[in-house]
Amino acid sequence: MSDFTTDQLHRYSRHIILKEVGVEGQLSLNRARVLVVGAGGLGSPVALYLAAAGVGTLGIIDDDVVELSNLQRQIIHATPDVGRHKVESASNSLKAMNPDVKVEPYKFKLCADNVLSIVKEYDFVVDGTDNFAAKFLVNDACVLAGIPFSHGGVLRFAGQAMTILPGESACYRCVFRQPPPEDAVSSCSQAGILGAIAGILGTIQATEVLKFITGNGQLLTNTLMSFDALTMDFRKIPLSRQEDCPVCGLKPSITSPVDYKPAVCDPRSGKIE
Amino acid sequence: MSNKDHQLDASINLVGQGCPMNLVYTKVELAKMVSGQLLEIILDDGVPVRNVSRSIEEEGHDLLHKKQLTDGSWSVIVRKS
Secondary structure, three states: OOOOOHHHHHHOHHHHOOOOOHHHHHHHHHHOEEEEEOOOOOHHHHHHHHHHHOOOEEEEEOOOEOOHHHOOOOOOOOHHHOOOEHHHHHHHHHHHHOOOOEEEEEOOOOOOOOHHHHHOOOOEEEEOOOOHHHHHHHHHHHHHHOOOEEEEEEEEOEEEEEEEOOOOOOOHHHHOOOOOOHHHOOOHHHHOEOHHHHHHHHHHHHHHHHHHHHOOOOOOOOEEEEEEOOOOEEEEEEOOOOOOOOOOOOOOOOOOOOOOOOOOEOOOOOOEO | OEOOOOEOOEEEEOOOOOOOHHHHHHHHHHHOOOOOOEEEEEEOOOHHHHHHHHHHHHOOOEEEEEEEOOOOOEEEEEEOO
16 A cells, blocks of 8 residues: 655656666665765765665764765755754755755764664665775675675776675675775875766665665675776676684684774764774 | 456546556555555556557556446556566
């Protein structure tokens, strides 16, 4: 039985008329709870498309404020938002996009002490973070809590994505054992990124979420999808679970989330110091 | 509910509803029904009756009967898959 209002039927009509989504698929989207980690380059298109799609509850976590230099790619924020907390700015954009969506903002950083309790509240998690420490933290927490998630990363003109179903498919740590040494990697701020690259990759991640929730197609499980926008080459590298993976293998050495940079969570703000 | 040849379980009048909302309302109605039940859809002549008929068949439902009514609209009877 559908409880859609007439407005909702119009809003979601292009989903409902898809054979693969239909009324049931749209209801599943409306009931779904998705956490977007990071309200930046990837989190912007992910959260906007999920809100537009009618995902019922969107958690969004980020401790940053909007800076002018973000606006070249972080399209959930606009010029008047400079100086505002990203989660507040993002919540406003999402509510404007679709008032049906309930936004749960977290105005602090994910860290080893808070990550499990947060990811456990959601059906699916999207990694839209910009650093390796956070990517491993999200992976480990989702694997330990058994929450499906999408890994995504972008730099310069390239991006990569992978979908992880804990216990079923290879995890991020099966492929990348540990973060590279800090001085070996460039951050976005040092390396630069073509803004639209974040849009391509974030939209791929949002598509994976929508496929997962509606039960359609083949996910990017056991697969690292990568692309180079300069040549527009997309490729898929097949992967498999590793028995010696430190978090999802047979004898895991990681049994609780770890912060890579020595960090202390302030229990009041959750901020890493 | 019945017409001459079929015992209907539901009927929906979509005269005046353009594409794709006529298909949306049809799918919402079908979603309320169980497999094997019969739905009558009243559709405008032309694109609406052509598109909705094709779409419901593509979705695997059986189109049992299609008849033009005196006012030019169409009665389409579908058995839910």
